Amino acid sequence: AQKITQTQPGMFVQEKEAVTLDCTYDTSDPSYGLFWYKQPSSGEMIFLIYQGSYDQQNATEGRYSLNFQKARKSANLVISASQLGDSAMYFCAMRETRDNFNKFYFGSGTKLNVKP
Amino acid sequence: EPEVTQTPSHQVTQMGQEVILRCVPISNHLYFYWYRQILGQKVEFLVSFYNNEISEKSEIFDDQFSVERPDGSNFTLKIRSTKLEDSAMYFCASRISGSGTDTQYFGPGTRLTVL
Numbered sequence: 001a002q003k004i005t006q007t008q009p010g011m012f013v014q015e016k017e018a019v020t021l022d023c024t025y026d027t028s029d030p031s032y033g034l035f036w037y038k039q040p041s042s043g044e045m046i047f048l049i050y051q052g053s054y055d056q057q058n059a060t061e062g063r064y065s066l067n068f069q070k071a072r073k074s075a076n077l078v079i080s081a082s083q084l085g086d087s088a089m090y091f092c093a094m095r096e097t098r099d100n101f102n103k104f105y106f107g108s109g110t111k112l113n114v115k116p
Numbered sequence: 117e118p119e120v121t122q123t124p125s126h127q128v129t130q131m132g133q134e135v136i137l138r139c140v141p142i143s144n145h146l147y148f149y150w151y152r153q154i155l156g157q158k159v160e161f162l163v164s165f166y167n168n169e170i171s172e173k174s175e176i177f178d179d180q181f182s183v184e185r186p187d188g189s190n191f192t193l194k195i196r197s198t199k200l201e202d203s204a205m206y207f208c209a210s211r212i213s214g215s216g217t218d219t220q221y222f223g224p225g226t227r228l229t230v231l
Contacts, residue, residue, distance in 0.1 A: 035219060043205055045159070045222035091159060095220075103172055104149070104220060106159040 002026065004094050006107035013082045014115050020067070021077040021110045023092030029053075031097045034075040036066065039089040039109070048090075051075055082114045118142045120223035122208050128229045129198055137193045137226045139208030147211040148191045149220060150183065152176065154204045162206075165191065198230045 005024045013019035025034065036048040051059045051066045059066040067076040079086055092107040121140045129135050141148050150162040163173040165183055182194045191210075195202055205227050209220040 033219075037222070042224075043227070044224040045207060045209075047219055047221060050219050093159075103164065104151075104161055106151075106161075108158040 002107075003096075003105035004092050004107035006092055006110050008110045009108070010111045010113070012113050012115060013079075015084060016081055018078060018080045019082055019112065021079070021090050021092075021112065023075045023077065023107060025073050025075060025092075025094045027073075027094060027096055029096045033095040033097075034066065034068070035093040035095065035104075036064070036075075036077045037091045037093060037106075038086075039091060041088070045091070049077070079112075084114050084116060087112060087114045120208055120210055120221050122206075122223035122226050124226060125224065126227045126229070128231065131200055131230055132197050135195050135198055135228065137195075137206050137208075137228070139191045139193070139223055140189050141191055141208065141210030142212070142221060143189070145210035145212050145221075147171075147213070147220075148183075148185070149209040149211075150193045151207040151209065151222075152204045153207065153225075154201075159207065162193070195228075198228075200230050203228055203230045 032053045034051045038046045049059050049061045049064045051068045058068050063080045065078045089109045089111050091109045094105050123138045148165040151159050153159045161174050163177045164171045180196050184192050205225045207225045208223040211220050
């Protein structure tokens with residue numbers, strides 16, 4: 001089974017509107033972390049936001065928020081007020097904690113295009 | 117702000133040649149990782165490294181791959197005899213500790229092209 005599933009290979013959003021990128025995960029570990037990374041066309045991986053499995057509140061970082069629904073095992077990224085510079089690939093990732101070393105799993109990504 | 121650096125940014129090599137990809141993790145980080153991303157595909161975990169030894173590796177990380185921390189700053193990935201299918205972007209990442217709340221910070225990547 002896939003550890004991380006991103007079902008939207010591509011998304012379009014109008015500039016200044018909000019967009020939700022979907023992510024579901026699969027783990028039996030009680031302690032895990034969920035991450036979103038942005039990969040612009042230049043190729044680097046930029047950390048956006050983190051949600052811990054025990055966190056009671058949804059994580060927020062500026063225009064980014066993570067809609068964490070633990071029972072559904074989903075961790076959707078919400079980008080508010082989209083900007084042209086948000087056009088990029090977005091990867092959801094999960095860290096499982098085993099023996100303190102932690103292994104990351106990445107989804108297949110969602111390519112977001114922001115239209116002017 | 118401290119960042120992970122990687123050199124070279126792009127490496128072109130002939131099939132069968134050895135390559136060494138270099139990374140300088142963030143200075144106070146203790147856990148180091150290599151990932152691979154074949155063009156258009158997702159990021160795949162290769163190996164994690166802590167306390168001068170491999171802590172975990174994926175099925176991709178076969179005998180052709182090795183990692184080393186030769187001094188206090190560099191973290192290298194060696195591919196002994198490159199194959200065409202090794203062409204990919206290789207990312208190094210580091211974390212400050214094994215704490216569950218610590219994220220990995222990625223370097224800008226090295227694009228490896230095997231001809």
